Amino acid sequence: MGDNSKKFISSDELKKHNKANDLWISFQGKVYNVTDWAKEHPGGDIPLLNLAGQDVTDAFIAFHPGAAWKYLDKFFTGYYLQDFQVSEVSRDYRKLVSDFSKAGMFEKKGHGVIYSLCFVALLIFACFYGVLCCDSFWVHMLSGGVLGFSWMQVAYLGHDSGHYQIMTSRGFNKFAQILTGNCLTGISIAWWKWTHNAHHVSCNSLDYDPDLQHLPLLAVSSRFFQSLKSHFYGRKLTFDYMARFFVSYQHLTFYPVMCVARVNLYLQTLLLLFSNRKVPDRALNILGILVFWTWFPLLVSCLPNWNERVLFVLVSFCVTSIQHVQFCLNHFAANVYVGSPKGNDWFEKQTSGTIDIACSSWMDWFFGGLQFQLEHHLFPRLPRCHLRKISPIVQELCKKHSLPYKSLSFYEANVWTLKALRTAAMQARDFTDPAPKNLLWEAVNTHG
Incomplete structure (x- = not known):
């Protein structure tokens, strides 16, 4: 009977509310109208606008402590997401957040x-x-x-x-x-x-x-x-x-x-x-x-x-x-x-877009913990003193779901970056037809 009294909307209907003057989002399948509150959001309105019209549970969990959930009630529209689903990788990710929270890792910042x-x-x-x-x-x-x-x-x-x-x-x-x-x-x-x-x-x-x-x-x-x-x-x-x-x-x-x-x-x-x-x-x-x-x-x-x-x-x-x-x-x-x-592939996008820098533990101070870039992106509230500890856990989760875990030495990462820049540079030289034979001459004579 409780379920029959609920009001539902589909993901397609939720997507229509994706503008600054009509901004809805979903957490754990509950739909919230944050249009008026977006400008007051402590993290700025950009994150909300970028994820508007979607279920953003993983992103919300990543950036907010459990105490933040109570502030959502006043924005609840009364609607629930009809086709709300949670992927296996999201389930595993949320379990990790919960385990780290129960262990007090978000509060233990070390010295x-x-x-x-x-x-x-x-x-x-x-x-x-x-x-x-x-x-x-x-x-x-x-x-x-x-x-x-x-x-x-x-x-x-x-x-x-x-x-x-x-x-x-x-x-x-x-x-x-x-x-x-x-x-x-x-x-x-x-x-x-x-x-x-x-x-x-x-x-x-x-x-x-x-x-x-x-x-x-x-x-x-x-x-x-x-x-x-x-x-x-x-x-x-x-x-x-x-x-x-x-x-x-x-x-x-x-x-x-x-x-x-x-x-x-x-x-x-x-x-x-x-x-x-x-x-x-x-x-x-x-x-x-x-x-x-x-x-x-x-x-x-x-x-x-x-x-x-x-x-x-x-x-x-x-x-x-x-x-x-x-x-x-x-x-x-x-x-x-x-x-x-997209709110439903949070974990996948972070693994795809980040590269870790492999180094010895005595160098952690030099990189400020950000050599564990994937770990930081997945758990941005986690103090840097824990990032090395959780790295093997993240690697196992990536392996379980066939997701990339890229970790390179500082030298290798420089080589990869220069190769990526050079590839784009060579494509830029051939981008238009006819391609100029002397780009330096062209730039000087075109722009003075």
Whole structure:
């Protein structure tokens, strides 16, 4: 009798509610209307829009603790999904989440945060000491490298604080986010959350994942040559002559571009903070950015001449580029697709779009846990100290369901990435007919 009193809709009917002004989603077969709440969603509206009109149970479980379920009741439409089904791989995935939760793994964060904070403080002190108290050119350059290395470690702390609470309270955790992101690196935590949540939900979708949208400088797939529309940025990624020129040599320019990639992150931060978009804690984020753009220029100005100042900045950027390269290695050579993410193949999409970096356990601090990229994508709330422990379990589950588990050495991952970039570069050179014989000549004469 209870079932007869329920109201049902089909998956096809649910798909019709997939717009910003009519946004329905399903959790565990129950249908919710989150249209008005999407803008208030702590993770931003992009993840909800990308998964609109679908059952998104796996994604919800991945990003939210069990306590979050109670907040859904006020959005319940009264409808249930008539053809709701759970695949075997989703059942196994949800069981793993449940097992990890019962074991308290999401709450047990170890002492990594304390060690990392102390290490970062030591690095920053060493950098300031080298700049302010030494006259040697080489000490100044070494200090720039130390600063770049500290930015790498700070970024891992900011990443962790954005995914789960690394401090004792939400207030202190927000303070850690602003400190590590805005104040120490000049990159807004609000910008990071905006892009990173979209990346997790739409992992390696060419038109939905912002982490793959780097035209005109880079294109990981020839499908970008069709001038795809970015659903994240809301504009066309135009593949014009200039983009074609840069992409044609991207396997040669990849590392130089990574050395100055930080400049783009600063620019993206400013564009978001001073845009018309709703930005959580906008004033606090702007204040944090002002702190960075106060202490960093002052530190650089303490160097004796402009040659050393420019080289100091370049050295710090080049060292930090190791981390930018690492992030590219995790995804650039993995499988890609065009289209919106689907809620019913969460596990499959994460395994397809990620590559782990194999390393010894004593190197875990260097990669910040993100060498276990698949494990992190499947369980983003899981503290990094557990990722190595669960890796064999994830491998077994992938093997059980005949899904890929790609793990490469740092060197191998670089080779794979360069091969992927070179393949797209060669395709870019032959994309149009007739193909220019000298792309450098064409770019200079076309654009001046």
